[in-house]
Amino acid sequence: MVTMRDVAELAGVSVATVSRVLSGARQVNGELAERVRDAQEQLGYRTNLLASGLRRQRTDTVGMVVPQVGNPYFSALMEAVGRRLQRVGKTVLLVDAEDDPAAEADGIHRLLDRSIDGLLAVPVDERASSAALTEAAAHVHLVQLDRAAAGVPADLVAVDHRAGIRAVVDHLVGLERRELAFVSAGPRDSTARERAKAFDEAVAATGCTAQPSRLGAYTVEWGRAAATALVDGGRLPAAVVCGNDLIALGVLAVLVEAGVQVPERVAVTGYDDIGFATLTRPTLTTVRQPIDELAAAAVGRLLHASSAEPAVPAVATDAPDPAVLAGVASPVDAAGAVDAAGAVDAADVPVAAQDAPTVQRFAPALIVRDSTPVGGPVAQRGDEVSL
Amino acid sequence: MVTMRDVAELAGVSVATVSRVLSGARQVNGELAERVRDAQEQLGYRTNLLASGLRRQRTDTVGMVVPQVGNPYFSALMEAVGRRLQRVGKTVLLVDAEDDPAAEADGIHRLLDRSIDGLLAVPVDERASSAALTEAAAHVHLVQLDRAAAGVPADLVAVDHRAGIRAVVDHLVGLERRELAFVSAGPRDSTARERAKAFDEAVAATGCTAQPSRLGAYTVEWGRAAATALVDGGRLPAAVVCGNDLIALGVLAVLVEAGVQVPERVAVTGYDDIGFATLTRPTLTTVRQPIDELAAAAVGRLLHASSAEPAVPAVATDAPDPAVLAGVASPVDAAGAVDAAGAVDAADVPVAAQDAPTVQRFAPALIVRDSTPVGGPVAQRGDEVSL
DNA sequence: ACCCTCTCGGAAAACGATTTCCGACAGAGA
DNA sequence: TCTCTGTCGGAAATCGTTTTCCGAGAGGGT
Numbered sequence: 001m002v003t004m005r006d007v008a009e010l011a012g013v014s015v016a017t018v019s020r021v022l023s024g025a026r027q028v029n030g031e032l033a034e035r036v037r038d039a040q041e042q043l044g045y046r047t048n049l050l051a052s053g054l055r056r057q058r059t060d061t062v063g064m065v066v067p068q069v070g071n072p073y074f075s076a077l078m079e080a081v082g083r084r085l086q087r088v089g090k091t092v093l094l095v096d097a098e099d100d101p102a103a104e105a106d107g108i109h110r111l112l113d114r115s116i117d118g119l120l121a122v123p124v125d126e127r128a129s130s131a132a133l134t135e136a137a138a139h140v141h142l143v144q145l146d147r148a149a150a151g152v153p154a155d156l157v158a159v160d161h162r163a164g165i166r167a168v169v170d171h172l173v174g175l176e177r178r179e180l181a182f183v184s185a186g187p188r189d190s191t192a193r194e195r196a197k198a199f200d201e202a203v204a205a206t207g208c209t210a211q212p213s214r215l216g217a218y219t220v221e222w223g224r225a226a227a228t229a230l231v232d233g234g235r236l237p238a239a240v241v242c243g244n245d246l247i248a249l250g251v252l253a254v255l256v257e258a259g260v261q262v263p264e265r266v267a268v269t270g271y272d273d274i275g276f277a278t279l280t281r282p283t284l285t286t287v288r289q290p291i292d293e294l295a296a297a298a299v300g301r302l303l304h305a306s307s308a309e310p311a312v313p314a315v316a317t318d319a320p321d322p323a324v325l326a327g328v329a330s331p332v333d334a335a336g337a338v339d340a341a342g343a344v345d346a347a348d349v350p351v352a353a354q355d356a357p358t359v360q361r362f363a364p365a366l367i368v369r370d371s372t373p374v375g376g377p378v379a380q381r382g383d384e385v386s387l
Numbered sequence: 388m389v390t391m392r393d394v395a396e397l398a399g400v401s402v403a404t405v406s407r408v409l410s411g412a413r414q415v416n417g418e419l420a421e422r423v424r425d426a427q428e429q430l431g432y433r434t435n436l437l438a439s440g441l442r443r444q445r446t447d448t449v450g451m452v453v454p455q456v457g458n459p460y461f462s463a464l465m466e467a468v469g470r471r472l473q474r475v476g477k478t479v480l481l482v483d484a485e486d487d488p489a490a491e492a493d494g495i496h497r498l499l500d501r502s503i504d505g506l507l508a509v510p511v512d513e514r515a516s517s518a519a520l521t522e523a524a525a526h527v528h529l530v531q532l533d534r535a536a537a538g539v540p541a542d543l544v545a546v547d548h549r550a551g552i553r554a555v556v557d558h559l560v561g562l563e564r565r566e567l568a569f570v571s572a573g574p575r576d577s578t579a580r581e582r583a584k585a586f587d588e589a590v591a592a593t594g595c596t597a598q599p600s601r602l603g604a605y606t607v608e609w610g611r612a613a614a615t616a617l618v619d620g621g622r623l624p625a626a627v628v629c630g631n632d633l634i635a636l637g638v639l640a641v642l643v644e645a646g647v648q649v650p651e652r653v654a655v656t657g658y659d660d661i662g663f664a665t666l667t668r669p670t671l672t673t674v675r676q677p678i679d680e681l682a683a684a685a686v687g688r689l690l691h692a693s694s695a696e697p698a699v700p701a702v703a704t705d706a707p708d709p710a711v712l713a714g715v716a717s718p719v720d721a722a723g724a725v726d727a728a729g730a731v732d733a734a735d736v737p738v739a740a741q742d743a744p745t746v747q748r749f750a751p752a753l754i755v756r757d758s759t760p761v762g763g764p765v766a767q768r769g770d771e772v773s774l
Numbered sequence: 775a776c777c778c779t780c781t782c783g784g785a786a787a788a789c790g791a792t793t794t795c796c797g798a799c800a801g802a803g804a
Numbered sequence: 805t806c807t808c809t810g811t812c813g814g815a816a817a818t819c820g821t822t823t824t825c826c827g828a829g830a831g832g833g834t
Contacts, residue, residue: 113436441791442793442818
């Protein structure tokens with residue numbers, strides 16, 4: 001391995017000088033600097049980040065944990081975050097939690113052991129992820145993204161799911177679909193819980209009816225299973241509201257296979273607006289989460305923990321033209337999140353920094369496509385498939 | 388930060404002893420060991436991987452570079468590799484090349500700077516990726532996965548694309564589809580080049596006809612664009628053979644939108660067998676790459692560079708029931724790969740270790756679904772969607 | 775001429791682990 | 805009893821940087 005010492009010798013200076021030239025930490029004589037840079041070039045020297053990190057006590061590296069790299073919504077999030085961090089010279093260390101809190105905890109520890117100086121986490125489980133994340137928060141600056149784990153003293157950047165689901169239900173009711181079925185994931189993570197609660201509230205508020213919710217997992221398989229049960233049960237609703245796009249794709253596939261007319265007989269909606277939502281027949285009406293804004297906010301919060309002010313959340317901006325939700329993002333719901341916290345075994349999770357973690361929520365946008373009857377808004381198609 | 392020193396003091400021993408207890412490097416008195424472990428537990432000590440790596444000159448960490456984390460095929464590969472490496476106690480550092488050789492080179496450097504002790508790479512570009520990879524090979528043990536870059540002195544674990552494409556063409560010809568169109572990515576990476584060449588050969592061998600190949604990128608957008616051109620051009624082929632599933636999904640969507648009957652009027656095939664291939668109407672006939680075998684082989688090669696013998700490549704094993712290709716994997720093609728090497732500017736890429744890198748190729752499997760007429764084999768459906 | 779302030783290079787002390795080396799002690803064999 | 809071997813703990817060197825700290829020399833003001 002070629003070290004700074006080698007460069008120093010070749011350039012005929014001390015290692016201190018080499019370090020100063022390369023890091024620009026202090027002014028050094030122009031000619032010396034020149035010699036150093038030549039030597040570096042010639043030897044192909046690159047600074048050893050292990051040594052550097054050890055000495056500096058920072059690594060310009062942030063960790064990111066996601067529940068499932070295979071889920072296109074998370075891939076998109078990873079890409080957005082990665083781009084932003086790279087732009088400011090930070091490196092991202094990515095960990096796949098494999099949808100398993102144990103693997104997640106393990107991954108988090110491995111990240112911490114590497115002296116990352118920041119952690120971006122999308123918790124797998126609202127409860128089971130708390131311990132590892134709370135511990136992490138004690139060591140590095142932690143920001144929760146998309147989901148929150150209960151009782152973790154860390155900021156959260158997320159989406160206003162109540163608004164998203166409400167928009168879906170309003171849209172369906174506006175199309176005279178008043179018998180709904182909700183297929184989503186069990187209340188394992190905060191998004192699932194919030195969406196389910198929002199659905200119930202929306203049903204109550206609009207006065208339509210709903211079959212008992214079918215809660216499983218955020219997967220295509222669950223969508224298939226639930227739809228199969230619906231079809232076999234014989235009591236088809238007028239619309240199936242799905243907790244995310246993967247579920248919706250599963251539901252759609254089964255319905256179509258079973259010969260159920262979509263959207264004529266049953267309408268279907270998703271959530272996330274993954275690229276594949278435009279590739280089915282019919283294309284899928286869904287709720288687009290403002291991924292870039294989320295990534296920007298999370299990264300911002302991670303970098304300068306300084307600017308404490310929630311810096312008025314941007315409304316979903318670049319939604320091409322589809323019906324953007326009316327309501328501006330509400331920086332509210334700190335209460336709602338604390339609710340979740342309250343639910344956890346308080347003795348179990350030591351509430352470390354009681355500095356009232358801030359919650360920043362962004363408004364999603366309803367994207368109307370063919371899977372809901374084209375009575376009102378015209379269907380959009382093939383906008384921005386990023387995959 | 389709690390250091391080994393703290394543990395040593397609390398336990399009343401020297402740091403050397405602590406280190407020995409924790410790493411099990413040498414026998415230590417039972418009672419002392421007990422005290423050390425208690426102290427560790429009590430302080431919540433975890434070893435600092437920066438310091439450890441610096442001293443040991445190895446990190447038990449391997450890097451992995453993929454062209455695009457958003458492509459489901461690569462996500463699947465990442466997951467398979469990650470699971471395998473985790474099992475043997477290694478950590479994976481993941482880098483997204485964003486389909487850009489420059490970003491890829493940058494990422495590779497960042498990995499090297501972290502003293503990884505192995506690198507798994509899926510090169511973005513057969514030519515443009517060579518420099519960075521060749522340099523990487525000089526520093527760490529490198530294994531190329533799925534694709535090869537020209538002139539890089541490193542092993543390759545890949546799939547026999549000639550067999551895959553040939554199987555597709557044979558299948559179509561067997562169904563009396565003799566006018567084909569090939570839509571794929573330009574010969575930027577080795578898989579695209581190999582598939583294109585294989586297609587031409589297969590057409591020649593079977594005596595069917597083909598429109599001029601349409602080469603773009605491995606994306607849904609390109610599939611859409613190419614299909615649009617096909618439809619607008621008015622000369623529809625009997626079947627469209629696509630270079631990967633993303634392209635095929637794009638083609639499928641456009642054809643169906645345009646009212647072209649699939650598969651009755653035009654059959655469509657993909658390549659990769661990503662989970663979404665079962666979610667379209669019709670479901671997509673495709674070529675499944677044996678991801679687990681690939682991952683296992685690559686990881687194996689990375690770990691014990693020792694077992695030089697190619698260890699007879701496994702035939703695709705757990706393919707549920709679909710028509711598995713006849714031919715067993717050919718450990719051949721070292722010649723083919725060197726071909727690629729020969730193509731590059733020899734003066735540019737210093738051929739470091741001329742130990743004849745080995746090439747290991749696995750047999751893919753044809754998966755017949757609804758997008759090809761169900762004359763012969765019965766269509767499979769909804770087998771193993773992993774997303 | 776004298777002193778004071780800057781500027782800038784190098785020696786050396788960290789950072790937190792691992793690993794050699796050394797010395798102490800115990801037990802065995804003669 | 806004496807030596808010889810073997811086991812095991814601790815002191816210290818080391819990994820490759822960064823960052824004090826120190827000292828030398830230059831230049832300016834009185």
